[in-house]
Amino acid sequence: MNRVFVYGTLRPGERNHHYLATAAHLGAYLTPAVFTLLDTGPYPAALDEGTTALVGDVFAVDDETFAALDVLEDYPVHYTRRHLETDYGPAWVYLWIAARDPRWPTIGNGDWCRRNE
Template identity: 60%
Template sequence: MHRVFVYGTLRAGELNASRLASARHRGAARTEPAFTLVDAGRYPAALDYGQTAIAGDLYDVDAATFADLDTLEGYPIFYTRRRITTSAGDAWIYLWAATRNRGWPVIESGDWPGYRRSRDQQGALS
């Protein structure tokens, strides 16, 4: 088993959550305030520097699901992964490895679903 920290489209209610249907949800967690979370459009990207604590969830996944996540995340070209400490224990996180688009807005809250809902509502009102 591999413990994975997810913070974007793999979270409940998000675009790719179904990929974790067979995984065991271990609960909500936050990273240490050592990252930057940016809006890359349809998904977020966590950068391996900064002062933001990212909100997410921990899952225990089997080897096949872990390999599927590597494919989804474009590992190791677009995302890399490394072990981090969260508020609920150690886990793997996927971090943006490709060149960052400087136009991507920073998500100060560190919470992708909350940010995305607010962004989408603003767009619908425009």
């Protein structure tokens, strides 16, 4: 099993959460404030730099689900992944590495689900 920290459209109630239908939800997690969260329009992009804590959830996923997440996230073209220490053990987090559009606004509260507040 792999642990994955999700902060955007894979979170419960979001449009891509169905990818995690067979995954075990380990719990909510707030990262250290070392990221920047951008709103691309249809999905978020977290940068591995900044002063924002990401709000999200940690899931345990099987290899098949993990491979499907890599496809969804266009790994390693648009996103890379790295381990993040969480309360549930190390988890993969997908981080944006493709070109950044300067028109994308920052989500200062770090919470994709509350991006319009």
